[in-house]
Amino acid sequence: MAGSVIRCLTVQLSLVSLLLCSSSSMSMAQHTLGTGSSLSVEDRARPFLVSPDGTFSCGFLQVGDNAFSFSVWYNAAKNGTVVWTANRDAPVNGRGSKVSFGRDGELALADTNGTTVWTGKTSGGKRGLTVSLRDTGNLVIEDPSDGSAVxxxxxxxxxxxxPSQRFNKQTKLVAGYYSLYFDNDNVLRMLYDGPEIASIYWPFPGASVFDNGRTNYNSSRIAILDDAGVFQSSDQLKAEATDLGLGIKRRLTIEQDGNVRMYSLNASTGGWAVTWSALKQPCQAHGLCGRNGICEYQPKLRCSCPPGYVMADRRDWRRGCTPTFPVGNCSHGSSPALAPAGFKFIKLAHTDFYGFDLGYTESITYKQCRDQCLNMCLCTAFSYRLDGRGRCYPKGTLFNGFRSANFAGNIYLKVPLGFNASAQSAGGLSCGANVTVVPVSADVYGMAQGNSGQWTYFFVFAGVLGVLDILFIATGWWFLSSKQSIHGSLEAGYSMVMTSQFRRFTYRELKAATANFKEELGRGGSGVVYRGVLDGGKVVAVKRLAVDVTMHGDEELWAEMTVLGRINHMNLVRIWGFCSERKHKLLVYEYVENQSLDRHLFDAADGKQTTLSWSDRYKIVLGTARGLAYLHHECLEWVIHCDMKPENILLTREFDAKIADFGLAKLSKRDGGGSGVEFTHMRGTSGYMAPEWALNVPINAKVDVYSFGIVLLEIVVGSRVADQRTEAGEQLQLPQIVQALRHVVDSGDVMSLVDARLQGQFNPRQAMEMVRISLACLEERSSRPTMDDIAKSLTAFDDEDEHPAYH
Known part of the structure; x- marks a missing residue:
């Protein structure tokens, strides 16, 4: 208890000292710097530059866990509102990163490994340049000889x-999937550019340029916000703030809900007030509720699914809704087209899905419009307008859905004849709870929203980190001074990971524990694993690193020790210690008694094992996903496993998964912008390796996501993906497998894919979710989900396997 009090007091004193330093840093900050100036991320409490009137500062801001950006922000705003960021899509590490103004006049931001992630490029060759932050918030590299901005x-x-910042045809404002830009026809527009579709939604696309009060005859394509609160563009748009006048700090921002808003700063409170917005109704923005989703404003923005549809991702409405029945009546492969008589329609009043019409007909009756959709196999719904003109719009894809009492029309969903809408609603499939969508949501790039409370997090983090550093240094010094010496390449790692459960073993101890390495449990590329019993009766697994990897022996041992020694997660194999005596290098692991997943999944086909039940399979999948998510997102150091396969998933007696074999693991900084780790040689196992291994590009955590997708598919089908063959006996290539998976997802028929040994005893919704995730994992690297996203998606379906047949 006393120790806890002392630690708390130490943190509080650290925070006080940091606050004192930060308050004085504003007065010490400079407005202009010459070449050779720099700022490290560790000194982020001191701004790089401050504008002469103190309105703006620029420097490092925290945007996530150990992730920082180089930004310009309003000082007077309560949360230090950011107005410009150099590296929004590629945050840098919280240690070792630096921004520097070089002798060549180039402003550059470097990550902890020295990689340049952003530069303010100049023409080069000029000497004596300066960098300054002006009262307008403009960060400028200037040639003092003529006052020009380079x-x-x-x-x-x-x-x-x-205000005073010119917006033209070369620039755009971007927030997530939304952007404000000048189109080729000289009109200022807003665009939703999502994962599946792209569509313009402002000004209203259903009206002409002139009906929207614009013109496309002025090709200058210029817009500007002035100090009085007037935003004007060359296409005749003119927007005025409700508090029109001088002397107010303003900004125009596009936000994550797709709306552009003008804000005014309240100087006394530091808060922002909306004084104009481009969209008067939030649901006018496209993509908010995803495919098949319906947006409604009453009075908060809400999303819901139509009857018979469910949320694709319970955490993210942007992924929309998926049908619980086959959509449309087209033929799919060998499945014949269904007759029109097998369908009916469900009416959704005052609802529409904008765009994606299969056709348009006017002056026809409701029955004629209905028959049109029935006889078009691609038609999933039709819209019929109640405005006296008899307008009919058959729909192929349902995007941009909205519901409004002012809309004079209905949407009619095509569903199978036996579909019971009331039963589906009672079962919760219509998502009637209407999960609220926060208008300004978290950044789609995975960073923290805005910078709310950034200094508080920084101070707490810095104070706690300082205390931990002191404790680690003191503990490490005591150990290293009292124990036998450790090889230099291991010393740093060992001092960091020493705990009461982690220890160094002698070779003699481990030789005795394994009865001279008698009982072999398995072997891999980096060594052989033996069963051992320590003094006291604890059963362990002892991994003896291969002699022929002496060139990499210390490197592998250091990687395993420094990573595993500090990791403790229920879905990861625990390491108890290590041995390093001359050529003998060994690791001591937790013993997991139920062998590896491949024995249960593949050997069962030969009658050597009992077939894994569906509930056990889902438990293994979920545990593996959580273990990888911990490695990628929650560890003190971020770890890439690099060899995910069924052989490296060990099982307890209760079939809980534990990820093993970090002999190929690699420490990595958090991947913020597509950068990764350089490897000297390819790692992993054929059949599970991501394509980027062969492309000579930096490797990041997405290689594990790809491998997990392969493993996930194998758990569903019960056999190796590499062993899949056509009816003619030819080996299926991955593109063919991906095509088959897409067909399964589109048709909703997952039965044909699931391991036949289960005899139909499986949860179809869980199986379909696993297939969807597997398909996403096999996409191009930039399109793959993170393991954190995957773990959350699987968790959402974890409560659905209570049926006795699944066990």
């Missing part, structure tokens, strides 16, 4: 436009 942040906006 680079300025105003030319490279992110999501915000400031």
């Amino acid at each position: 680079w300025q942040s105003f030319d490279w906006p992110t999501d915000t436009l400031l």
Whole structure:
């Protein structure tokens, strides 16, 4: 208890000292710097530059766990509102990163490994340049000899436009999937560019340019926000703030809900007030509720699914809804087309899905419109307008759904004849709870929303980190001074991971524990694993690193020790210690008694094992996903496993999964912008390796996501993906497998894919979710989900396997 009090007091004192330093840093900060200046991320409490009137600062801001950006922000705003960011899509590490203004006049941001993630490029060759932050919020590299700007942040906006900042055809404001830009027809527009579709939604696309109050005859394509609160563009758009007048700090920002808003700063409270917005109704923005989703404003923005549809991802409405029945009546492969008589329609009043019409007919009756959709196999619904003109719009794809009492029309969903809408609603399939969508949601790039409370998090993190550093240094010094010496390449790692459960073994101890390495449990590329019993009766697994890897022996031992020694997660094999005596290098692991997944999954086909039940399979999948998510997102160091396969998933007696074999593991910084780790040689196992291994590009955590997708598919089908063959006996290639998976997802028929040995005893919704995730994992690297996303998606279906037949 006393120790806890002392630690708390130490943290509080650290925070006080940091606050004192930060308050004085503003007065010490400079407005202009010459070449050779720099700022490290560790000194982020001190701004890099401050504008002469103190309105703006620029420097490092925390945007996530150990992730930082180089940004410009409003000082007077309560949460230090960011108005420009150099590296929004590629945050840098919280240690070792630096921004520098080089002798060549180039402003550059480097990550902890020295990689340049962003530069303010100049023409080069000029000497004596300066960098300054002006009262307008413009970060400028200037030639003092003639006062000209050779680079300025105003030319490279992110999501915000400031007064006097010119917006033109070369610039755009972007927030997630949404952007404000000048189109080729000279009109200022807003675009939703999502994973599946792209569509313009402002100004209203159903009206002409002139009906929207614009013109496309002025090709200058210029817009500007002035100090009085007027935003004007060359296409005749003119927007005025409700508090029109001078002397107010303003900004124009596009946000994650797809709306562009003008804000005014309340100088006394530091808060922002909306004084104009482009969209008067939030549901006018496209993509908010995803495919098949319906947006409604009453009075908060809400999303819901139509009858017979369920949320694709219970955490993210942007992924929309998926049908619980086959959509449309087209033929799918060998499945014949269904007759029109096998369908009926469900009416959704005052509802529409904008765009994606299969056709348009006017002056026809409701019955004629219905028959049109029935006889078009691609038609999933039709819209019929109640405006006296008899307008009919058959729909192929349902996007941009909205419901409004003011809309004079209905949507009619095509569903199988036996579909019971009331039963589906009673079962919760219509998502009637209407999960609320927060208008300004978290950043789609995976970073923290805005910078709310950034300094608080920084101070707490820095204070706690300081205390931990002191404890680690003291403990490490005591150990290293009292124990026998450790090889230099291991010393740093060992001092970091020493705990009461982690220890160094002698070779003699491990030789005795394994009865001279008698009982072999398995072997891999980096060594052989033996069963051992320590003094006291604890059963362990002892991995003896191969002699022929002496070139990499210390490196592998260091990687295993420094990573595994500090990891403790129920879905990861625990390491108890290590041995390093001359050529003898061994690791001591937790013993997992039920062998590896491949023995239960593949050997059962030969009658050597009992077939894994569906509930056990799902438990293994979920545990593996959680273990990888911990490695990728929650560890003190971020770990890439690099060899995910069924052989490296060990099982307890209760069939809980534990990920093993970190002999190929690699420490990595958090991947923020597509960068990764350079490997000297390819790692992993054929059949589970991501394509980027062969492309000579930096490797990141998405290689594990790809491998997990293969393993996930094998758990569903019960056999190796590499062993899949056509009816003619030819080996199926991965593109053919992916095509088959897409057909399964589109048709909703997962039965044909699931391991036949289960005899139909499985949860179809869980199986379909696993197939969807597997398909996503096999996409291009940038399109693959994170393991954290995957674990959450699987968790959402974890409560659905209570039926006795699944066990």
